[in-house]
Amino acid sequence: MVTIKDIAKRLGIAASTVSKSLNNADDISDSTKELVFKTALEMGYKIKRNKNNIGLYERRVCVLIDNMDYENKDQFGYDLVLGLKTAAANRNWQADIIPISLNVSTAIADNYDAYMLQNKYSGAFLIGFSMHNNYFKQLERTRIPTVLFDNHITANSKVGYVATDSYEGIAMALNHLKSMGHKKIAFLNGTKNTMISDERINSFIRIMNELNLTVYDELMENGYYVPNCAKYHVPTFIENGATAIVCASDLIASDVINEVTRLGYTVPDDVSVIGFDDLPFSANLTPPLTTIKQDRLSLGASAMILLDGLINDIPISHIILHSKLIERNSTAYVKTHI
Amino acid sequence: MVTIKDIAKRLGIAASTVSKSLNNADDISDSTKELVFKTALEMGYKIKRNKNNIGLYERRVCVLIDNMDYENKDQFGYDLVLGLKTAAANRNWQADIIPISLNVSTAIADNYDAYMLQNKYSGAFLIGFSMHNNYFKQLERTRIPTVLFDNHITANSKVGYVATDSYEGIAMALNHLKSMGHKKIAFLNGTKNTMISDERINSFIRIMNELNLTVYDELMENGYYVPNCAKYHVPTFIENGATAIVCASDLIASDVINEVTRLGYTVPDDVSVIGFDDLPFSANLTPPLTTIKQDRLSLGASAMILLDGLINDIPISHIILHSKLIERNSTAYVKTHI
Numbered sequence: 001m002v003t004i005k006d007i008a009k010r011l012g013i014a015a016s017t018v019s020k021s022l023n024n025a026d027d028i029s030d031s032t033k034e035l036v037f038k039t040a041l042e043m044g045y046k047i048k049r050n051k052n053n054i055g056l057y058e059r060r061v062c063v064l065i066d067n068m069d070y071e072n073k074d075q076f077g078y079d080l081v082l083g084l085k086t087a088a089a090n091r092n093w094q095a096d097i098i099p100i101s102l103n104v105s106t107a108i109a110d111n112y113d114a115y116m117l118q119n120k121y122s123g124a125f126l127i128g129f130s131m132h133n134n135y136f137k138q139l140e141r142t143r144i145p146t147v148l149f150d151n152h153i154t155a156n157s158k159v160g161y162v163a164t165d166s167y168e169g170i171a172m173a174l175n176h177l178k179s180m181g182h183k184k185i186a187f188l189n190g191t192k193n194t195m196i197s198d199e200r201i202n203s204f205i206r207i208m209n210e211l212n213l214t215v216y217d218e219l220m221e222n223g224y225y226v227p228n229c230a231k232y233h234v235p236t237f238i239e240n241g242a243t244a245i246v247c248a249s250d251l252i253a254s255d256v257i258n259e260v261t262r263l264g265y266t267v268p269d270d271v272s273v274i275g276f277d278d279l280p281f282s283a284n285l286t287p288p289l290t291t292i293k294q295d296r297l298s299l300g301a302s303a304m305i306l307l308d309g310l311i312n313d314i315p316i317s318h319i320i321l322h323s324k325l326i327e328r329n330s331t332a333y334v335k336t337h338i
Numbered sequence: 339m340v341t342i343k344d345i346a347k348r349l350g351i352a353a354s355t356v357s358k359s360l361n362n363a364d365d366i367s368d369s370t371k372e373l374v375f376k377t378a379l380e381m382g383y384k385i386k387r388n389k390n391n392i393g394l395y396e397r398r399v400c401v402l403i404d405n406m407d408y409e410n411k412d413q414f415g416y417d418l419v420l421g422l423k424t425a426a427a428n429r430n431w432q433a434d435i436i437p438i439s440l441n442v443s444t445a446i447a448d449n450y451d452a453y454m455l456q457n458k459y460s461g462a463f464l465i466g467f468s469m470h471n472n473y474f475k476q477l478e479r480t481r482i483p484t485v486l487f488d489n490h491i492t493a494n495s496k497v498g499y500v501a502t503d504s505y506e507g508i509a510m511a512l513n514h515l516k517s518m519g520h521k522k523i524a525f526l527n528g529t530k531n532t533m534i535s536d537e538r539i540n541s542f543i544r545i546m547n548e549l550n551l552t553v554y555d556e557l558m559e560n561g562y563y564v565p566n567c568a569k570y571h572v573p574t575f576i577e578n579g580a581t582a583i584v585c586a587s588d589l590i591a592s593d594v595i596n597e598v599t600r601l602g603y604t605v606p607d608d609v610s611v612i613g614f615d616d617l618p619f620s621a622n623l624t625p626p627l628t629t630i631k632q633d634r635l636s637l638g639a640s641a642m643i644l645l646d647g648l649i650n651d652i653p654i655s656h657i658i659l660h661s662k663l664i665e666r667n668s669t670a671y672v673k674t675h676i
Contacts, residue, residue, distance in 0.1 A: 298652045318503075
C-alpha cells in the first residue's frame with residue numbers, strides 16, 4: 001500500500017506538503033499539486049476508506065453526466081440516476097451527480113485520474129459520454145475504477161460497463177411479431193457506429209436468420225435519438241412492404257407512429273410498431289406502445305455493483321441485464337395487404 | 339408477500355401442515371409435501387431471511403457441481419469454489435457444496451425448485467452441468483435465483499451466468515502473436531456446440547479479420563477437454579503451415595506442446611503455443627506456458643454478486659470478467675520456415 005510518506009520520499013519533499021496537495025489546500029501551488037497527483041497516480045496511491053477523510057460516508061464516488069437528460073421522470077436518465085443513488089446509499093457511499101458541462105477546465109480537472117484523486121472519488125460512473133470527450137479518451141489508461149453505460153473500453157481491467165441484453169430483447173420482439181404472422185420486418189436503429197447500435201443491428205440480423213425470416217437491406221436504417229428521424233425512413237419502409245417496425249428507442253417509436261399516421265395508415269392495423277426502453281410516456285401513447293423494457297433502476301444498481309467490484313479488485317468487464325417485452329397495443333396480427 | 343397461511347388457505351389444510359411440510363417434517367407424507375411445495379412455488383413463496391429458520395446465517399445457498407474437478411489446486415474448480423465460499427462468507431451466507439452425483443432421486447429431489455425450497459436455499463450456482471441434466475432442463479421455467487458458469491438460458495430473468503471475456507482474451511493472444519510476425523495461426527477449440535466454444539471460435543474469426551490475418555478452415559478444430567485430443571489435430575496444423583496454435587484450455591495446450599515435441603519440433607522456436615485459463619501447472623510446463631488468464635477467484639466472487647442481485651430482484655443476465663494475457667516462454671518470434 002503506497003503511503004503519503006512514500007510519495008514524499010520519491011519527490012524529496014515534506015510529507016505535509018504531499019498531504020496538503022492531496023487535500024487541495026490553498027497554500028500549495030498548482031504546479032506542486034499537479035506533480036504530487038501525477039506521482040501519486042504513477043505509484044498506485046489509492047483513496048482510503050477513512051471517515052476523517054470523506055466525512056460520514058464510507059466512500060465518495062461520482063456520476064459524471066454528459067449529454068443525457070435525467071431531471072424528469074420521462075427521461076431515460078431519471079431512474080438510472082435514482083437506481084445509482086439508492087444503491088450508493090445502501091453502501092453508505094456518497095454519490096455526487098456532476099453534469100460535466102459545468103466543470104471548469106484546469107490542468108488538474110482536465111486530467112481524469114488527477115480530478116478523481118483530488119476530489120477523493122474512489123470511482124466513477126460515466127453516462128452519455130461521446131468518444132471524443134477529453135475524459136473518455138483517457139479511459140484506456142486510467143487507474144480509477146470506472147463504469148460506463150452502453151459503451152466500452154477494451155483491455156483496461158479498471159473499466160467496465162453496464163447494458164441491457166439487446167439480443168434477448170430483440171429476440172422477444174421478433175418472436176412476438178413472427179407469432180402474429182409478420183415477415184417483412186423493418187429495424188430503425190439509433191446513431192450509427194456506437195457499440196450499442198452495432199450490437200442491436202447484429203442481433204436483429206442474427207435472430208431474423210434464426211427465425212427463417214428474410215433480412216432486407218432497405219428495411220434497416222439508422223435514425224438518431226432526436227425528433228423527426230422517422231420521416232426520412234418510414235415512407236421507404238412502407239413502400240418496401242414492411243408490416244412491422246422495430247425501433248431502437250421509445251422516442252423513435254413515438255415518431256414512427258406519428259409518421260405512419262401522417263401517411264394515412266393505422267398503427268397497429270396496417271403497421272405494428274415496437275419500441276425499446278419502456279419510458280413512462282410509452283404507456284400513454286396512442287396506441288399504447290409495445291416495447292422492450294430496460295430496467296433502469298436495476299441498471300443504476302448494477303453500475304454500483306460493478307464499481308464495488310472494480311474497487312475491490314474484481315475485474316468485471318460488464319454486467320448485462322435481462323430485457324423484457326411489454327405487450328401493449330401497437331402490435332397486432334398482420335393484414336394480408338396494406 | 340405470500341405467507342404460510344396463504345398456502346394453507348389455497349389448499350384448505352392447516353397452516354401447521356404447510357409449515358411442517360416446508361420444514362420437511364417426518365410426520366407428513368411425501369405426497370402432501372409435494373403438493374405443498376408445488377403450490378408454494380406456483381404462488382411465488384420465497385425463503386425468508388429468518389435466523390430461526392436457517393441457523394446463524396443470513397441465507398443458505400448451494401453450489402451444485404456436476405462434472406467439474408475442484409478438489410486440488412491444479413483443477414479449474416478449486417479457486418472457483420474458494421472464491422464462491424469466500425464471497426458467501428463475506429455476506430454471512432452458508433454455501434453448501436454439493437456434488438450432484440451424490441443426490442438420491444426422489445419426487446422432490448428430482449424437481450429443481452422443490453429441492454431448493456425443501457432445503458431452504460435462496461439460490462444456487464450450477465457448475466459443469468450438461469444440457470441433458472434433469473435440473474438443467476428445468477431452468478427455463480425455474481423461479482429459483484440461479485447462476486450458471488459458461489452457459490446460458492434465455493428469457494428467464496431468474497437465471498444468469500458468469501464467464502470470462504473470450505473476445506478480449508483472444509484479441510490479446512492474437513495481437514501478441516501478430517506482433518511477433520505470426521500469420522498462419524491455428525485455433526484448437528474445446529467441445530463443439532457449447533456456448534463458450536461458439537463464442538471463442540466466433541471471436542477468433544472476428545479478430546483474425548480485424549487484424550487482416552487470413553482464416554484457414556483447416557487450422558480450426560474442436561478438441562475435447564481430455565488428454566490426447568492434440569494428437570489428432572497438431573500434425574494437420576503443422577502440415578498446413580501453422581506457426582502458432584491458440585488453445586481453448588491449458589490442458590489442451592499442454593497436450594499440444596507434447597505433440598509438437600513428439601513430432602520433432604520445438605516450442606516456441608518452431609511453433610508458438612498459447613493456452614487459456616492459467617492453471618497453476620501452466621507456469622511449470624516446459625516451456626512455461628503463455629496463456630489467457632481466467633481469474634477464477636473473481637469468477638466465484640462474481641457468481642455470488644450475481645446471485646445476490648437475482649435474490650434482490652435485479653435481473654442480471656450475465657457478469658463477464660476481463661481476461662489477461664500472461665506472457666511466458668511458449669511464444670516467440672516466427673521463423674521463416676519450419
